[in-house]
Amino acid sequence: MNFSWPIDGSIVGLYLLATMAAGLMVRKYVGKVEHFLVAGREMNVYLGIASLAATEFGVVTCMYAAQNGYRYGFAGATPGILMAAAMLVVGLTGFCIKPLRESGVITIPELLERKFGPRIRWAAGVVIVLGGLLNMGMFLRTGGEFLVGLTGLNPKYLELTMTVLLLFVAVYTILGGMLSVLITDFLQFVVLSVGLLAVTVLIIAKVGWGTLVHAVETHIGSGGFNPFVHPDMGWEYVLFNALLNTAAVLTWQTTIARVLAAKNAKTGLKIYKGTSFFFVCRFLIPGIWGIAALAILTPDQVGPNTLQAMPKLLSTIVPVGMMGLLVAAMLAADMSTDSSYMLTWSSVIYNDIMAPFRKTKWAEKKGLLWNRMIVGLIGIFLLFYGLWYPLKGDLWTYLGVTGTIYLSSISVLLIACCYWKKANSWGAAAAIFFGAVIPGSFLAMEQIKSTAALARRIGPYYSGIATYLIVGAAMVIGSLIKPKPRPARADTGGSHV
Amino acid sequence: MFSRGFWTLLTGAALIWYSTVTVYVGWKGIRDIKEMLSRLRPGPK
Numbered sequence: 001m002n003f004s005w006p007i008d009g010s011i012v013g014l015y016l017l018a019t020m021a022a023g024l025m026v027r028k029y030v031g032k033v034e035h036f037l038v039a040g041r042e043m044n045v046y047l048g049i050a051s052l053a054a055t056e057f058g059v060v061t062c063m064y065a066a067q068n069g070y071r072y073g074f075a076g077a078t079p080g081i082l083m084a085a086a087m088l089v090v091g092l093t094g095f096c097i098k099p100l101r102e103s104g105v106i107t108i109p110e111l112l113e114r115k116f117g118p119r120i121r122w123a124a125g126v127v128i129v130l131g132g133l134l135n136m137g138m139f140l141r142t143g144g145e146f147l148v149g150l151t152g153l154n155p156k157y158l159e160l161t162m163t164v165l166l167l168f169v170a171v172y173t174i175l176g177g178m179l180s181v182l183i184t185d186f187l188q189f190v191v192l193s194v195g196l197l198a199v200t201v202l203i204i205a206k207v208g209w210g211t212l213v214h215a216v217e218t219h220i221g222s223g224g225f226n227p228f229v230h231p232d233m234g235w236e237y238v239l240f241n242a243l244l245n246t247a248a249v250l251t252w253q254t255t256i257a258r259v260l261a262a263k264n265a266k267t268g269l270k271i272y273k274g275t276s277f278f279f280v281c282r283f284l285i286p287g288i289w290g291i292a293a294l295a296i297l298t299p300d301q302v303g304p305n306t307l308q309a310m311p312k313l314l315s316t317i318v319p320v321g322m323m324g325l326l327v328a329a330m331l332a333a334d335m336s337t338d339s340s341y342m343l344t345w346s347s348v349i350y351n352d353i354m355a356p357f358r359k360t361k362w363a364e365k366k367g368l369l370w371n372r373m374i375v376g377l378i379g380i381f382l383l384f385y386g387l388w389y390p391l392k393g394d395l396w397t398y399l400g401v402t403g404t405i406y407l408s409s410i411s412v413l414l415i416a417c418c419y420w421k422k423a424n425s426w427g428a429a430a431a432i433f434f435g436a437v438i439p440g441s442f443l444a445m446e447q448i449k450s451t452a453a454l455a456r457r458i459g460p461y462y463s464g465i466a467t468y469l470i471v472g473a474a475m476v477i478g479s480l481i482k483p484k485p486r487p488a489r490a491d492t493g494g495s496h497v
Numbered sequence: 498m499f500s501r502g503f504w505t506l507l508t509g510a511a512l513i514w515y516s517t518v519t520v521y522v523g524w525k526g527i528r529d530i531k532e533m534l535s536r537l538r539p540g541p542k
Binding site for chain 1: 500501503504505507508511512514515516518519521522523525526527528529530532533534536537538539
């Protein structure tokens with residue numbers, strides 16, 4: 001282990017102090033719920049790019065992208081390329097996100113209510129929060145395992161370390177909301193990027209590009225360069241990831257929160273275009289770290305958990321001094337993701353799930369108090385869920401399956417809401433139902449002994465593709481079979497609304 | 498051979514693009530933060 005507490009510990013301590021100071025500094029600007037949830041819609045392009053990039057790169061991202069690199073070689077970066085392509089196309093065309101931002105809503109379910117009614121808004125809010133929180137539940141433990149592997153910290157302190165870190169994040173998120181998130185995201189983007197780039201250059205210089213390519217050739221073969229010929233990937237992996245990433249670009253709450261906090265729709269589109277290529281880096285850079293682990297470490301050194309391959313490599317290859325920068329970068333990645341995720345899921349709980357309880361407009365002070373309490377409760381959930389859920393299979397697949405719980409239905413609802421006149425509440429309800437039940441059943445089947453073998457046979461990709469197709473069909477069929485409301489007769493004196 | 502060249506080029510492009518964007522966004526982002534906070538500054542009631 002190359003982590004020196006006096007040198008590297010000081011760098012990490014300095015970073016944590018600066019983050020806390022920046023996060024707390026802006027709390028005085030939060031006077032309204034709109035400031036808390038969408039920063040008063042005053043965010044401009046470059047801050048938006050920094051915030052979106054920092055939020056979408058967490059330790060968990062680094063871990064699964066490196067695991068992809070270790071297991072699938074360069075082909076493991078395929079989801080990043082698909083996401084970058086989806087984001088660029090959406091940024092260029094404004095597909096869905098332009099009408100969404102122009103509507104002036106705070107969350108997607110709020111827009112859905114205008115087309116499908118309040119019940120659909122509520123149900124959409126529930127699946128968004130369910131999928132989002134299950135997804136986020138893995139962040140804390142994975143982040144902790146990374147730090148343990150990297151710094152040589154005694155594993156018995158993992159829970160305590162992650163609890164303290166979460167407390168840090170919760171304090172500034174609760175006090176400053178989206179404003180604190182944006183300011184700390186900016187700082188975290190800079191630290192994270194410098195750390196990622198420095199370590200990647202170091203790895204390429206020490207291991208050599210030729211050795212990396214050779215390792216993929218010898219250990220994985222041509223499938224390490226081409227996902228279509230990899231035995232564990234194939235067309236179903238590519239198609240599932242194309243659907244998943246397109247849906248994420250359109251509806252993932254933390255991504256959409258940046259569009260909704262942007263000054264206007266044009267700024268939102270610029271943020272999408274400007275950030276799109278980052279999603280290639282997001283998979284490719286940690287993927288190279290994973291490939292380096294494949295080249296340097298023996299399978300015995302890695303052990304059965306391939307998630308640990310990359311941190312084990314870094315703990316031996318990164319020198320003192322740079323190790324502090326790396327740990328600070330990874331803490332930055334973790335904190336920016338946690339804060340943003342806590343805030344955005346809380347915004348859906350407050351804005352949509354609690355909407356029926358706010359028949360009359362609440363005072364700003366009361367709204368702020370509730371938002372802060374919800375952020376705190378999400379933090380507590382994270383702490384407990386992250387510690388007991390046993391992860392089966394690879395991390396990216398778990399995240400994909402839990403994300404599909406809401407991405408499949410909400411993306412279909414959003415597209416139908418924006419572009420299909422005949423879409424109605426029956427179609428929306430059917431889409432939400434199937435979107436939640438299919439991936440939810442798959443997760444349950446994985447955990448139950450008697451059905452685990454069947455779940456393995458079906459696999460997450462076919463299950464995921466089927467979800468998107470069935471949800472789309474459910475929206476169309478449900479909307480078409482709903483009886484048209486009979487026009488009121490003029491002689492009854494009824495209104496013609 | 499083509500796919501190996503593709504990944505080499507993509508990695509090079511990613512490192513150059515990311516380094517440039519880090520410096521540029523880091524510089525311009527500070528201005529965005531200043532502007533955002535000045536617009537949100539609590540005024541006299």
